[in-house]
Amino acid sequence: MxxxxxxxxxxxxxxxxxxxxxxxxxxxxxxxxxxxxxxxxxxxxxxxxxxxxxxxxxxxxxxxxxxxxxxxxxxxxxxxxxxxxxxxxxxxxxxxxxxxxxxxxxxxxxxxxxxxxxxxxxxxxxxxxWDVDWYEAGDGDRPSLKNQAAAFPGRGANVRRLDHVNYLTKDVPNTSRFLSEVLGARCTERIVTDEGEDAAIWYSLGNKSYDLVYTEDWTGANGRLHHIAFATDTREDILRAADVMLEAGIHIETGPHKHAIQQTFFLYVWEPGGNRIELCNAGARLILAPDWKTISWTAAERAKGQAWGLKTIDTFHTHGTPLV
Missing domain, CATH: 3.10.180.10 (2,3-Dihydroxybiphenyl 1,2-Dioxygenase, domain 1)
Structure with a gap:
């Protein structure tokens, strides 16, 4: 590209x-x-x-x-x-x-x-x-405030919405061209190899910092998933979620930590089917600049790890679904 x-x-x-x-x-x-x-x-x-x-x-x-x-x-x-x-x-x-x-x-x-x-x-x-049915709350989940879809659940992690999808791909540069040239998305951040090729890309559809993410699949396979992510209101929700997952016997893979790329505060778990699920909170980070310039991270910068927290666990770079 x-x-x-x-x-x-x-x-x-x-x-x-x-x-x-x-x-x-x-x-x-x-x-x-x-x-x-x-x-x-x-x-x-x-x-x-x-x-x-x-x-x-x-x-x-x-x-x-x-x-x-x-x-x-x-x-x-x-x-x-x-x-x-x-x-x-x-x-x-x-x-x-x-x-x-x-x-x-x-x-x-x-x-x-x-x-x-x-x-x-x-x-x-x-x-x-384009056409879509809007959610209609019933007697059991009717919100007190009519500007939200349903009542606050008050259980578990209380995730508010789906945030993004992170796919694994055999060919990051080709996928990047498709997102940009065909879908009209914009690349907000990326990891580049020493040869200048994209190794991972974060694309935004609106004003969120990212919606669709693609990272290189080390197996060379096609069509696999790295994770889907759900947004919480606060960092404290993610800390509580870690306790919730612990008590339920859910596998906590890594976190809570803070990513350097996109500055997301995160927790990664594996749901019972084996898919990786992220609980994330990116705070108030929005891309408001209409002429935003993509932030590029080199392999050496990426190797430094997270913004803070423990070193990224090895399975984060090897586990994807379906298993190969």
Whole structure:
């Protein structure tokens, strides 16, 4: 990827994606994964079918946040991306088609209107949509304040919303080009090799510091997941979450610590199905500059580790789902 192009986002370009929407997660132990997200993460079950469970994070305006799908192996299913308008949806579909990626229309997704399905260059399934059902709180979770989607759950980690998805990819530079040139996302931070190639990329769809992350898959495989992340209100929520996970016997992989890249305060755990889950709090960090210049981290700078906290555990760089 051209270095100068990567370092500066064109403020004249229309941004046709609004944010990351619902995400599907594969698990070989559906009910155990469901219980983790309901009891420890504080999501609410809002529907199910023969092979999946739909869950909602308390301040997600959409009707569902996460769909757990029973599969033999863990991993990530479709990531849904909401367009910024009906016109933006049509433009995104045209741009994806023009890029050479196969697109399929689907009007059978729960709580969404027509979606355009496609895959990123590494094979991760994605979809763009515009029409969406908003969450309707019932008597059991009706909020006192009408400007939030549901009542504060007051249990477990109390995660507010889905924050971002971190994928593993065989070819980071090619994926970076697709995100920038086709989806119109902007790269806020990246890790570069000594040869100047992207080794990891953090892309923003709106004004959050990042929404879609891709890191190089050391196995050379395609389509795997590193983690999905949920946002908490405060750092203290993450500290309490560590106690919650400890008491529940959930594997705590690393944290709480603070990342240097994006300055995220974090805790990583493995849900019962084997997928890595991050609880994160990036504070008030927003990207307000329309001409933001990408922050590049060298391999030597990255090797220094976190901003503070213990050294990153080895499995953080080796574990992904599905297992290879």
């Amino acid at each position: 051209n270095v100068e192009a990567a370092l500066t986002h064109d403020p004249e370009r229309r941004r046709d994606l609004a944010h990351v929407g619902p995400v599907e997660l594969y698990t070989p132990v559906l009910e155990a994964s469901r219980d983790f997200f309901v009891n420890q993460m504080a999501l609410t079950e809002v529907g199910r079918d023969e092979r999946s469970v739909y869950l909602h994070a308390w301040d997600d305006y959409q009707s569902w946040t996460l769909r757990l799908i029973e599969r033999e192996q863990a991993g990530v299913g479709t990531t849904f991306l909401r367009a910024a308008s009906a016109g933006a949806y049509e433009r995104m579909r045209a741009a994806i088609e023009a890029s050479g990626q196969r697109v399929d229309l689907d009007d059978g997704v729960r709580g969404l209107g027509e979606v355009t399905r496609f895959a990123d260059p590494d094979g991760h399934p994605m979809a763009v949509y």
